[in-house]
Amino acid sequence: MNTHVAGHPGTLSQMRQDDLMTTLYRTHERELVPRAEALARTALFPRLRYMGSKYRLLPHLSSVFEEVGGGRALxxxxxxxVVSYLLKAQGFEVTSNDFLDFPAAITSATVVNQTELLTHEDVRAIVGPAADDRDFISRTFDGLYFNAEDRAFLDSAWSHIDRLGGAKRHIAIAALVLSAARKQPRGVFTFTDSTRYADGRRDLTLTLREHFVERVAEYNATVFDDGQTHRALVGDIADLPPSDFDLVYLDPPYAPQSDDADYMKRYHFLQGLAVYWEGQEIMTTTKTKKIIKKYTPFAYKRTIVDALARTFEQFADAGALVMSYSSNAVPDAATIVSLLRHVKATVEVHPIDHTYTFGTHAAATRRAVSEYLFVAR
Ligand SMILES: C[S@@+](CC[C@H](N)C(=O)[O-])C[C@H]1O[C@@H](n2cnc3c(N)ncnc32)[C@H](O)[C@@H]1O
Structure with a gap:
């Protein structure tokens, strides 16, 4: 059965029939898009500097995904x-999930969205005069992030975004989030003195208004129609119904030996910006005005093993589980293999070696770290 016909959605009844077939017989025979083509498309995906992101591993991931095959991927x-987008580019029907909101804004704009673009008129309105007098961002982050003009732009942009619906809204939010991430030195919101890392990079000198226009063009360029129905969800992975996925890709936070893997601490401003801080609780006594942390058992040495075991159990019926993990983190590869063996007959480990540089000075130490890809089926 070949259900992937890029750009030519089947009729409704044909799609229902395909759905039924998918449920009855897992569709490992779906014809995927050639890897080179999928990787070339994914190279267009706008880069968000993000802890643990897999931009550099896309060639490895795409070959494992191709080898595993199937139709439905999580x-x-x-x-x-970027991995959700790669999966779409390879021809999978994608369900994308994260417990933060901005990841879903990005995948709603680029993966779920098949046809909608932000037009020149839309952009002109968003970068034009404000539609109301809101000033939450200007007031709350005065003296902390960005200058007064940039903060006023974020408020003003949101006065228009609030009037948008559907994929246009998602593209606008994704572009606003990426603009803020690019302009913040090092892309993290753990410090408030932006002169500390000011290095004259173009990204730091553009106004957020100028960024926004460029980032919209980049997100518009990612939109393509493959005739499939993709989903972008916000929630804890433990609450996601297992469904009948052919491929489940797991890239949890890496529980480090020391420190933590707290995404909210680093990216709270992007999380707030994606929802205009609605429903978010700011810890007002913190210097960075961060949002209260979302607990995840994957971020800690004490709870990670149990969390992995439960997640493998949850998706035990998937055709294949593919998991990324670092040799730098806890638990070790042997433990992960034995946990996977509880739910799957065969487990392969693909080590991908690369060298990280620790420290920022010239004498920074370089240490070889293996990024593992576990493939269990
Ligand atoms: C290593 S990053 C994923 C990186 C991603 N593959 C990429 O290439 O950009 C881990 C992600 O897991 C999310 N996360 C952490 N705990 C979670 C949980 N319990 N449920 C859902 N998402 C969670 C974090 O918000 C973070 O975005």
Missing amino acids: DAFSGSG
Whole structure:
């Protein structure tokens, strides 16, 4: 059965029939898009600097995904969204999930969205005069992030975005989030003195208004129609119904030996910006005005093993589980293999070696780290 016909959605009844077939017989025979083509398309995906993002591993991931095959894929911890986009580009029907909101804005704009673009008129309105007098961002982050003009732009942009619906809204939010991430030195919101890392990079000198226009063009360029129905979800992975996925990709936070893997601490401003801080609780006594942390058992040495075991159990019926993990983190590869063996007959480990540079000075130490890809089926 070949259900992937790029750009030519089947009729409704044909799609229902395909759905039924997918449920009855897992569709490992779906014809995928050639890897080179999928990777070339994914190279267009706008880059968000994000802890643990897999931009550099896309060639490895795409070959494992191709080898596993199938029709329905879950990207359970989507983050920057680049892996969800790769899966769509390869021809999978994608469910994308993360417990933060901005990842879903990005995948709603680029993966779920098949046809809608933000037009020149839409952009002109968003960068034009404000539609109301809101000033939450200007007031709350005065003296902390960006200058007064940039903060006023974020408020003003949101006064228009609030009037948008559907994929246009998602593209606008994704572009606003990426603009803020690019302009913040190092892309993280753990410090408030932006002169500390000011290095004259173009990204730091553009106004957020100028960024926004460029980032919209980049997100518009990612939109393509493959005739499939993709989903972008916001929620804890433990609450996601397992469905009948052929491929489940797991890229949880890496529980480090020391420190933590707290995404909210680093990216709270992007999380707030994606929803205009609605429903978010700011810890007003913190210097960075961060949002209260979302607990995840994957971020800690004490709870990670149990969390992995439960997640493998949850998706035990999937055709294949593919998981990324670092040799730098806890638990070790042997433990992960034995946990996967509880739910799957065969487990392969693909180590991908690369060298990280620790420290920022010239004498920074370089240490070889293996990024593992576990494939269990
Ligand atoms: C290593 S990052 C994923 C990176 C992603 N694959 C990429 O290439 O950008 C881990 C992600 O897991 C999310 N996360 C952490 N705990 C979670 C949980 N319990 N449920 C859902 N998402 C979670 C974080 O918000 C973060 O975006």
